[in-house]
Amino acid sequence: MKGWSKYWVLLTGICLMTCQTDDSYKEKVTDPVYLDNTLSKLTDIIVYDIFSPPVASRIYAYASIAGYETLRHGHPDYPSLAGKVSELTEIPMAKSEDVNYNIAGVFAFAEMGKALIFSEPKMDEFLDDLKSRYTEAGVPRKVLEASIAYGLEAKAHIMEWAKKDNYNETRTFPKFDIREDPGRWQPTPPDYMEGIEPHWNVIRTLIIDSAQQFTPPVPTNYDMTEGSDFYKEVMEVYETGVNLDEERTGIAQFWDCNPYVSHHKGHVMFATKKITPGGHWMGISQLAARIDSADIMKTSKTFVYTSIALFDAFISCWDEKYRSNLIRPETVINRHIDENWTPLLQTPPFPEYTSGHSVISSAAAVALTSIYGDEFHFDDTVEMAYGLPMRSFNSFLEASSEAAISRLYGGIHYMPAIANGVAQGRKLGAFVVESLNEG
Template identity: 50%
Template sequence: MLKYCLYLLPLLLITAGCRQQRPVNNEVLHSPLLYSQTVKQLTDVVVHDIFSPPVASRIYVYSTIAGYEVIAHSGKGYRSLAGQLHGLDATPAPADSAAIDFPFAALIALSTTGKALIFSEDKLQLVIDSLQLLAREAGLPAHKREASIAYGQQMAKVILDWCKEDNYAQTRSGVKYTVTEEEGRWTPTPPAYMSAIEPQWNQIRTMVIDSANEFMVPPPPAFNMKDSASDFYKMTREIYDMGMTLTDEQKAIADFWDCNPYKLNLSGHVSFATKKITPGGHWINICGIAARQAKADFNKTVCTYAKVAIALMDAFIVCWDEKFRSNLIRPETVINKYWDESWKPYLQTPPFPEYTSGHSVVSTASATVLTQLYGPSLAFRDSSELDFGLPSRDFPSFLAASREAAESRLYGGIHFRPAVEEGIVQGRQVGEMVVKRLKMEP
């Protein structure tokens, strides 16, 4: 757990050195980098606890909304999400605004909410303790620290109470996915042969969109491996041939966007798992990169995380609704059964139906929101995968990055092309709806 303290150590040292020069070091305590570091610590716990991509999106959305709602009551022009998100009634304003350090309270709200939604609570408690130490070392008066902590905790409680009504608990005991013998339907894939993840995710309350099936796409091509002229046969052939001729660049793209939270590795008779950031977590990290690149202040940084997280949440709901409606077989299963028993995709196939591509939906939704916030041509270097041993990649825009993320699933051999193309359409529709309906920035 020591590493969680180390994140804040440089800031603590800077603050301690500055206390003799001025009573309160707001430059450190109100740094947007501090907020991004705290979100990164939440991501580290999400990875550690191996949350699935849809569940991870739920953790991000409620945590970042809690932080944002504090800022919305700071009098800086940001508007509350109450009445804009389904089921979210008025959130509390502080009894005495002058007694609140709003950035510090937002950090407390974010981390307190996150702590309640993960397994390794001790890791987030250590983050909370470090933030409180930072506030004290920054010279924030005791009465302001106490009032700000209380307000952040109050906001976290309100958001967590709202969170409990999203039907998540009910889906924990829902009917499990049943494998059928019908041709063309999804079945578990090697090497873990895991059961389908979150088959009832379309029952989770949406954030902005009206329903899980608001943005339905055309059904995938009908399963047909007997006719070489059929669309299904052709799209299978594309993936098979591509997998046999991947370039080093295509492999690098597939690896960069893999974002598999649980990969089972086999070495002889030994198996072991490796953990990675989820696709939603990757885009949450890009939020911090974008905010730093654009020199966004604390409040806009908080707004960025919340707005993208809302798009992520609705994108996963829409995508999972289609996945378990179309229930389409994965390329690996088709190719192994009909053509080549030894063929393996470059990436490990994730445990849920194929259509549409989750990466395509959530990446495009996120990129659409980020484009609205920072413009269509903000170039950035994405270092999100450095923690997992992969080099950074440069992109001329958010939409260029989202397009590469979508196409990476073709290179990885885990999606057919229609899942990618229609997933992009779904993601754009979700992102545009979030941009249209949410009134957040001044």
């Protein structure tokens, strides 16, 4: 009997250790690093594929929504976005008890992002690595397979909804109509590209009721008579550009966020790829979550609030851009003030009013402030990967204000586009937050 007793004690001990080992992965996969790394990879691919800022915002938003809506099934304190986000319905709960929602949410995010990019093999490589990391963390094969399968189901659910947002239809819409009206936007040097996404205002919004809900005041009337309001605005841009100091130059370059900057030397042309403005703010959302030591669900909420604010802000801004069709400073200054003047930054290929940086940065800052508070110091290291130094801020709104004024320093915008863009973005951001926080 004593022998059998010792045997059963030993067997019980082994069983207990095995059970603990089998379950230890559950805590490991709650680490937000998996989701954070997935967003970083998505940003890398967006930069590589050279998506325009509005289109990039769509990728971020749908991937973030897929991740959040999947993850929340394992975190019941977090409500669904269904009923708040336009036409979105809840992703059904998993049928298999083997599904781990923390794992499934990361794969839903990645797979949704993969469905919207060009370079799918790059995401496939990342997914293979992600599977290996989960396996090394001790995730049982049946759990990993069930979680991946459910992540794909979640992605399919979100994809079916995303396909109805008018994006595909706008690919066949007519190009922007270029006319020689004196104050109307014209393509700018060095590439004289056509206006990008002139029909972005018909993309289905996520929270705001329409692209026109936060329409800003009309821009200053075009009038190059010396002493007119518009003339003064033009001269402000010109004189700011002529008298740039090191600090303002650094600010402009830090917030440039132009996904495709072309360089011309004689007959040679090459391009520099960089992060989009929305990508910069998604990077700031990552920094905020890391600094706060946010868990995986709060991290997901951070990404989804920020990306939704960015998505609707781009629609609102682009609606005004292609309604007012205001001429860029570079064109006016070259025609009437100084034909040899060039802005510090390359002028992006779309109308001037309102400032995209001002609108989207303000909206994103309001969204992040709603989660992390008014006083949140952070060192913005997002642009270091693109050869720019770190900048420090005491709040998200402080950062967004600097992003806005950077466009004057860069020679890209007149002041009304900046000031009215900030107001537009903050109002929109507050509405997005209020709507998402309901219920």
